[in-house]
Amino acid sequence: MRHGTRNEMLARLAEAVESVTHAHPVRVAVDGPPAAGKTTLADELAVVLREHGRDVIRATIDDFLFPRAQRYPRGEYSAEGCYYDAHDYGALNRVLLDPLGPGGDRRFQPAVYDSTADAVLSPPILTAPADAVLVFDGVFLMRPELRDRWDLRVFVSSAPEKTVDRAVVRERQVSSRTDVERRWRERYLPSQQLYFDRVRPTDHADVVVHNDEPQQPVWENHTR
Numbered sequence: 001m002r003h004g005t006r007n008e009m010l011a012r013l014a015e016a017v018e019s020v021t022h023a024h025p026v027r028v029a030v031d032g033p034p035a036a037g038k039t040t041l042a043d044e045l046a047v048v049l050r051e052h053g054r055d056v057i058r059a060t061i062d063d064f065l066f067p068r069a070q071r072y073p074r075g076e077y078s079a080e081g082c083y084y085d086a087h088d089y090g091a092l093n094r095v096l097l098d099p100l101g102p103g104g105d106r107r108f109q110p111a112v113y114d115s116t117a118d119a120v121l122s123p124p125i126l127t128a129p130a131d132a133v134l135v136f137d138g139v140f141l142m143r144p145e146l147r148d149r150w151d152l153r154v155f156v157s158s159a160p161e162k163t164v165d166r167a168v169v170r171e172r173q174v175s176s177r178t179d180v181e182r183r184w185r186e187r188y189l190p191s192q193q194l195y196f197d198r199v200r201p202t203d204h205a206d207v208v209v210h211n212d213e214p215q216q217p218v219w220e221n222h223t224r
Contacts, residue, residue, distance in 0.1 A: 001218055001219075001220050002218065002219050002220065002221075003216070003217075003218050004216075004217070004219075005215070005216070006044075006214060006215050006216075006217060009209065009217045009219050010041075010044055010045055010048050011048065012207075012219065013045050013048075013154065013207065013209075014045065014048045014049055014052060016152055016206065016207060016221075017045075017049060017054075017133055017152060018052070020151050020152055022102070022151060023102070023130060024100060024101055024102055024104060024106065024130060025057070025100040025106065025128050025129070025130065025131070025132040025133060025134055026132075026133045026134070026151045026152060027097060027100055027101065027134045027136065027149060027150050027151045027152075028045075028133060028134060028135050028136065028150070028151065028152045028153075028154065029136055029138075029141040029142070029146075029150040029152070029153045029154060030042040030045070030135065030136065030137040030138075030141075030154045030156060031137075031138065031139070031140070031141035031142055031153065031154065031155045031156070031201055031205070032137075032139070032155055032156030032157060032158070032211075033139065033157075033158065033160070033163050033188070033189075033192045034139060034163060034167065034184070034188045034192075035158070035162075035163035035164070035166040035167040035170065035184075036156045036157060036158040036163055036211055037156055037158060037166075037211040037214055038137045038138070038156040039060065039137050040214070041137075041154075041156055041209065041211070042058070042060075042135050042136070042137035043058070045135055046058050046135045049133050049135070054131070054132070054133050055128070055129050055131065055132040055133070056132070056133050056134075056135055057100075057108070057110060057128060057132055057133070057134045057135070058110075058135050059096060059110045059111065059134065059135075059136050060136065060137050060138055061087055061092075061136070061137065061138025061139060061140075061141070062113075062115055062138065063110065063111035063112065063113055063114075063115070063121075064087055064088050064089075064091060064092045064096075064111070064112055064113060064138075065086055065087060065088065065113045065115060066085070066086065066087070066088050066113070067113065067118055067119070067120060068118045070085070071085055071086050072085070073085055076187075077182065077183065077186040077187045078187065079186070079187055079188075079189075079190035079191040079193075079194055080191070080194065081187075082187050082188065082191035083140065083191045083194050083195060087138075087140065088112060088113070089143070089145040089146060091112045092112075092146070093145070093146070093149060095108060095109040095112060096108050096109060096110065096134070096136075097134075097146070097149040098149070099128075100128055100132075100134055101149060106127055106128045106129075106130065106132075107125050107126070107127050108125070108126055108127075108128060109122070109123050109124075109125055109126070110123065110126070111123055139191075139192075139195075140195055140199075140201075141153070141201075142155070142199050142201035142204045142205070143195075143199060144199070147204055152206055152207075153204055153205045153206045153207075154205060154206065154207045154208075154209060155201055155202050155205035155207070155208045155209070156209050156211050157202070157208055157209065157210050157211060158210075158211045158212055159212055160189050160192075162212055163184065163188075163189075164180075164181060164184045164185070164189075167180050167183075167184055168180050168181065202222075203222075205222055206221065206222055207219055207220070207221055207222070208220050208222065
Protein backbone atom coordinates (compact mmCIF):
# COMPACT_ATOMS: atom_id res chain seq x y z
CA MET A 1 0.00 0.00 0.00
CA ARG A 2 1.22 3.46 -0.84
CA HIS A 3 -0.09 6.64 0.74
CA GLY A 4 0.37 10.09 -0.70
CA THR A 5 -1.20 13.17 -2.21
CA ARG A 6 -3.45 13.03 -5.21
CA ASN A 7 -0.76 14.54 -7.40
CA GLU A 8 1.68 11.84 -6.30
CA MET A 9 -0.83 9.13 -7.14
CA LEU A 10 -1.51 10.63 -10.57
CA ALA A 11 2.23 10.90 -11.23
CA ARG A 12 2.63 7.19 -10.41
CA LEU A 13 -0.24 6.28 -12.73
CA ALA A 14 1.31 8.35 -15.52
CA GLU A 15 4.60 6.53 -14.96
CA ALA A 16 2.76 3.22 -15.23
CA VAL A 17 1.28 4.33 -18.56
CA GLU A 18 4.69 5.46 -19.82
CA SER A 19 6.16 2.07 -18.90
CA VAL A 20 3.85 0.30 -21.38
CA THR A 21 5.61 -0.03 -24.71
CA HIS A 22 3.62 -1.32 -27.65
CA ALA A 23 3.51 -0.63 -31.37
CA HIS A 24 -0.10 0.47 -30.92
CA PRO A 25 -1.86 2.99 -28.62
CA VAL A 26 -1.90 2.19 -24.90
CA ARG A 27 -5.44 1.31 -23.80
CA VAL A 28 -6.01 2.23 -20.14
CA ALA A 29 -9.10 1.02 -18.25
CA VAL A 30 -10.27 3.04 -15.24
CA ASP A 31 -12.83 0.71 -13.68
CA GLY A 32 -14.87 1.03 -10.50
CA PRO A 33 -18.34 1.35 -9.00
CA PRO A 34 -20.62 4.26 -9.86
CA ALA A 35 -19.61 7.39 -7.92
CA ALA A 36 -16.29 5.90 -6.81
CA GLY A 37 -14.46 8.75 -8.54
CA LYS A 38 -13.21 6.98 -11.65
CA THR A 39 -14.35 9.65 -14.14
CA THR A 40 -12.60 12.39 -12.17
CA LEU A 41 -9.46 10.29 -11.90
CA ALA A 42 -9.51 9.50 -15.63
CA ASP A 43 -9.96 13.18 -16.49
CA GLU A 44 -7.04 14.15 -14.23
CA LEU A 45 -4.81 11.40 -15.59
CA ALA A 46 -5.56 12.58 -19.13
CA VAL A 47 -4.41 16.09 -18.18
CA VAL A 48 -1.14 14.78 -16.72
CA LEU A 49 -0.44 12.62 -19.78
CA ARG A 50 -1.10 15.54 -22.11
CA GLU A 51 1.31 17.64 -20.06
CA HIS A 52 3.86 14.90 -20.74
CA GLY A 53 3.28 15.34 -24.46
CA ARG A 54 1.04 12.32 -25.08
CA ASP A 55 -1.91 12.40 -27.45
CA VAL A 56 -4.84 11.28 -25.28
CA ILE A 57 -8.15 9.82 -26.41
CA ARG A 58 -10.65 10.25 -23.59
CA ALA A 59 -13.73 8.01 -23.72
CA THR A 60 -16.30 6.48 -21.38
CA ILE A 61 -18.60 3.47 -21.11
CA ASP A 62 -21.55 5.88 -20.86
CA ASP A 63 -21.13 6.47 -24.60
CA PHE A 64 -21.48 2.73 -25.26
CA LEU A 65 -24.86 2.16 -23.66
CA PHE A 66 -27.68 0.51 -25.51
CA PRO A 67 -30.64 2.86 -26.14
CA ARG A 68 -32.97 3.16 -23.18
CA ALA A 69 -35.69 1.04 -24.79
CA GLN A 70 -33.25 -1.90 -24.86
CA ARG A 71 -31.60 -1.41 -21.47
CA TYR A 72 -34.39 -2.36 -19.09
CA PRO A 73 -35.98 -5.68 -20.12
CA ARG A 74 -35.66 -6.83 -16.49
CA GLY A 75 -36.89 -3.54 -15.00
CA GLU A 76 -35.39 -0.17 -14.17
CA TYR A 77 -34.01 -1.29 -10.79
CA SER A 78 -32.74 -4.73 -11.78
CA ALA A 79 -29.14 -5.43 -10.77
CA GLU A 80 -28.95 -8.24 -13.31
CA GLY A 81 -30.21 -5.86 -15.96
CA CYS A 82 -27.50 -3.36 -15.07
CA TYR A 83 -24.84 -6.04 -15.44
CA TYR A 84 -26.13 -7.92 -18.47
CA ASP A 85 -28.27 -5.54 -20.55
CA ALA A 86 -26.89 -2.00 -20.33
CA HIS A 87 -23.70 -1.85 -22.40
CA ASP A 88 -22.83 -2.58 -26.01
CA TYR A 89 -19.52 -4.37 -25.57
CA GLY A 90 -19.56 -5.63 -29.14
CA ALA A 91 -19.59 -2.08 -30.48
CA LEU A 92 -16.97 -0.97 -27.96
CA ASN A 93 -14.56 -3.64 -29.14
CA ARG A 94 -15.41 -3.16 -32.80
CA VAL A 95 -15.10 0.62 -33.13
CA LEU A 96 -12.62 1.53 -30.37
CA LEU A 97 -10.63 -1.13 -28.53
CA ASP A 98 -9.76 -3.47 -31.38
CA PRO A 99 -8.77 -0.73 -33.88
CA LEU A 100 -6.39 0.68 -31.25
CA GLY A 101 -5.01 -2.74 -30.34
CA PRO A 102 -2.43 -5.08 -31.89
CA GLY A 103 -3.08 -5.48 -35.59
CA GLY A 104 -5.60 -2.64 -35.61
CA ASP A 105 -5.56 0.17 -38.14
CA ARG A 106 -5.95 2.86 -35.42
CA ARG A 107 -9.11 4.16 -37.15
CA PHE A 108 -11.65 4.50 -34.35
CA GLN A 109 -14.88 6.05 -33.13
CA PRO A 110 -15.00 7.28 -29.51
CA ALA A 111 -18.76 6.78 -28.99
CA VAL A 112 -21.86 5.09 -30.36
CA TYR A 113 -24.55 6.58 -28.08
CA ASP A 114 -25.70 9.99 -26.89
CA SER A 115 -27.19 9.61 -23.42
CA THR A 116 -28.67 13.12 -23.41
CA ALA A 117 -30.67 12.51 -26.57
CA ASP A 118 -31.00 8.73 -26.03
CA ALA A 119 -29.86 8.33 -29.61
CA VAL A 120 -27.46 6.12 -31.54
CA LEU A 121 -24.41 7.98 -32.79
CA SER A 122 -22.12 7.48 -35.75
CA PRO A 123 -19.37 10.04 -35.25
CA PRO A 124 -16.62 10.60 -37.81
CA ILE A 125 -13.87 8.00 -37.90
CA LEU A 126 -10.62 9.34 -36.44
CA THR A 127 -7.07 8.03 -36.73
CA ALA A 128 -4.93 7.74 -33.61
CA PRO A 129 -1.15 8.16 -33.57
CA ALA A 130 0.68 4.95 -32.74
CA ASP A 131 1.88 6.44 -29.43
CA ALA A 132 -1.54 7.72 -28.33
CA VAL A 133 -3.14 6.77 -25.01
CA LEU A 134 -6.78 5.81 -24.64
CA VAL A 135 -8.04 6.65 -21.13
CA PHE A 136 -11.39 4.91 -20.76
CA ASP A 137 -13.53 4.99 -17.64
CA GLY A 138 -16.55 2.90 -16.77
CA VAL A 139 -18.14 0.10 -14.80
CA PHE A 140 -17.50 -3.62 -15.41
CA LEU A 141 -14.36 -3.07 -17.51
CA MET A 142 -12.70 -6.31 -16.35
CA ARG A 143 -15.48 -8.46 -17.76
CA PRO A 144 -14.32 -11.35 -19.97
CA GLU A 145 -15.60 -9.51 -23.06
CA LEU A 146 -13.15 -6.67 -22.43
CA ARG A 147 -10.43 -7.87 -20.09
CA ASP A 148 -7.78 -8.75 -22.67
CA ARG A 149 -8.24 -5.51 -24.60
CA TRP A 150 -6.59 -3.36 -21.92
CA ASP A 151 -2.88 -2.65 -21.71
CA LEU A 152 -3.14 -1.12 -18.22
CA ARG A 153 -5.97 -1.77 -15.77
CA VAL A 154 -6.82 0.60 -12.90
CA PHE A 155 -9.58 -0.10 -10.41
CA VAL A 156 -10.94 2.79 -8.32
CA SER A 157 -12.39 1.53 -5.05
CA SER A 158 -14.61 3.32 -2.55
CA ALA A 159 -16.81 2.19 0.32
CA PRO A 160 -20.42 1.60 -0.82
CA GLU A 161 -21.90 4.18 1.56
CA LYS A 162 -19.42 6.77 0.28
CA THR A 163 -20.64 6.18 -3.27
CA VAL A 164 -24.27 6.61 -2.20
CA ASP A 165 -23.48 9.90 -0.44
CA ARG A 166 -21.53 11.17 -3.44
CA ALA A 167 -24.32 10.18 -5.81
CA VAL A 168 -26.90 12.08 -3.77
CA VAL A 169 -24.75 15.22 -3.98
CA ARG A 170 -23.90 14.74 -7.65
CA GLU A 171 -27.47 14.17 -8.78
CA ARG A 172 -29.34 16.51 -6.45
CA GLN A 173 -30.29 18.81 -9.34
CA VAL A 174 -32.06 16.02 -11.26
CA SER A 175 -33.11 13.38 -8.71
CA SER A 176 -34.36 13.28 -5.15
CA ARG A 177 -32.36 11.58 -2.41
CA THR A 178 -35.02 8.85 -2.29
CA ASP A 179 -34.71 8.13 -6.01
CA VAL A 180 -30.92 8.12 -5.95
CA GLU A 181 -30.73 5.88 -2.90
CA ARG A 182 -33.19 3.42 -4.40
CA ARG A 183 -31.25 3.26 -7.66
CA TRP A 184 -27.97 2.68 -5.83
CA ARG A 185 -29.24 0.17 -3.29
CA GLU A 186 -31.41 -1.87 -5.65
CA ARG A 187 -29.52 -1.63 -8.96
CA TYR A 188 -25.98 -0.30 -8.81
CA LEU A 189 -24.59 -1.72 -5.57
CA PRO A 190 -26.04 -5.23 -6.11
CA SER A 191 -24.77 -5.21 -9.71
CA GLN A 192 -21.29 -4.46 -8.40
CA GLN A 193 -21.60 -7.35 -5.97
CA LEU A 194 -22.59 -9.58 -8.88
CA TYR A 195 -19.53 -8.30 -10.79
CA PHE A 196 -17.21 -9.03 -7.87
CA ASP A 197 -18.68 -12.48 -7.35
CA ARG A 198 -18.35 -13.43 -11.03
CA VAL A 199 -15.22 -11.62 -12.15
CA ARG A 200 -13.16 -10.57 -9.10
CA PRO A 201 -12.08 -7.39 -10.91
CA THR A 202 -9.38 -6.33 -8.46
CA ASP A 203 -7.58 -9.60 -9.21
CA HIS A 204 -7.16 -8.39 -12.80
CA ALA A 205 -6.16 -4.80 -11.98
CA ASP A 206 -2.58 -3.55 -12.31
CA VAL A 207 -3.28 -0.72 -9.87
CA VAL A 208 -6.03 -0.40 -7.25
CA VAL A 209 -6.73 3.13 -6.00
CA HIS A 210 -8.61 3.36 -2.69
CA ASN A 211 -10.51 6.61 -3.11
CA ASP A 212 -12.49 7.07 0.10
CA GLU A 213 -10.46 10.25 0.74
CA PRO A 214 -9.76 11.60 -2.75
CA GLN A 215 -7.10 14.10 -1.65
CA GLN A 216 -5.26 11.43 0.36
CA PRO A 217 -5.61 8.32 -1.77
CA VAL A 218 -4.08 4.95 -1.04
CA TRP A 219 -2.96 2.79 -3.93
CA GLU A 220 -1.37 -0.57 -4.51
CA ASN A 221 0.31 -2.16 -7.49
CA HIS A 222 -0.63 -5.71 -8.38
CA THR A 223 1.65 -8.17 -10.11
CA ARG A 224 -0.26 -10.33 -12.56
